[in-house]
Amino acid sequence: MDLDKFNYPRYLSTLPLFSSMREDELKHLATGCHLRRMERGKLIFRAGEPCNEFHVTVLGQVKLFAISPAGVEKVIELCGPGHSFAEAVMFMGAPYVVSAQTLTDSLILTVDKEMVVSEIRQNPDFSLRMLAGLSRRLHGLIKDVEGYALHSGVQRVIGYLLGDRMNESEAASEAITVSLPVSKASIASRLSLTPEYFSRVLNELETAGLIHVDKRDIHITDTARLANYQPR
Template identity: 65%
Template structure:
């Protein structure tokens, strides 16, 4: 991709955080932003590095993860296109406390703290939109903790598969393409890759899903959703 032809102000205007901003405000933010390309497996940042900007995944997939004292990796979040991360740390002026790595070839937009603070000073409503975004992420993480604590492994996998499907989809067949490896998704769901594969096999044996590499076909989403209750 020719990054010199990427329309930064226009892209920023399509993000929920910046949708209500005027053209001149978007232009200032764009001047305080940078675009970078990361190859699969390349680090975006590491624990302990200074956090002076927040990030938006334009295309690709980024994993946020921590390493335990025993050297085990735990994926905290998988960040896809249009999603932001590291806003809270940027405001706290603290180093990164987790790691970020590109799971696929990724285009990343990073917006500097200075540019954000300037717009907050000019328009207090901008800070309210940022707070709303942070609240949504916190709510999502709380829901994840509850799911890990209260739901079985089967329920977690089903919840992951149907999370983006319409709630009123009825019995319309659906297809889900796993954005990253099964091992990465297993870590995200706090289970081993072996157990994740076992659950997929169980659901497939029951006729609830059809697995073709990374594509998961769901003949009847409603039946799949009801499965743990039977």
């Protein structure tokens, strides 16, 4: 991809946050954007650094993570293409509370705070969409806490593999393939599991005939059966 030819307004219009903005508004917002190519393993920002912008993963995968006092890493969120992050912290005027690192070669779009604030002052509809986006993020974090507190490790893995299908009680049975976008260790950390336990759960589901693991491809033979699986 030639970054000099990247169409910022067109890309911004594909994001839920900006999809209803007029062309002139998108062009104005685009003046506060820039792109970075980042190799795998590069830090986008560190916890404690000033936050004067938010970011969008255009291509690749990014992890948001924290380090415990004991030096243990906890993955907070995995951000794939089209996923924005750090909006809430930007508005708080506080430093980053987590760090962000690329898990693959990535293309990162950064949006300047001052340009976003300028649009909020001029466009009430944009303010409402920004609030809606932050509310969805908060709702997702609440669901995460509920999952860690109420669901077993097996249920968390099944929920991750099935995604939205997990909430479709009358969904038709189907065979699908889920390709893990990042390493099993990163996904395990995201689910608050050890890599060893995550692998044991996959082995258990494979032994039960519910999935077939082929490196990072997880072939699910019957989504309904997997959703209703009860470990022994």
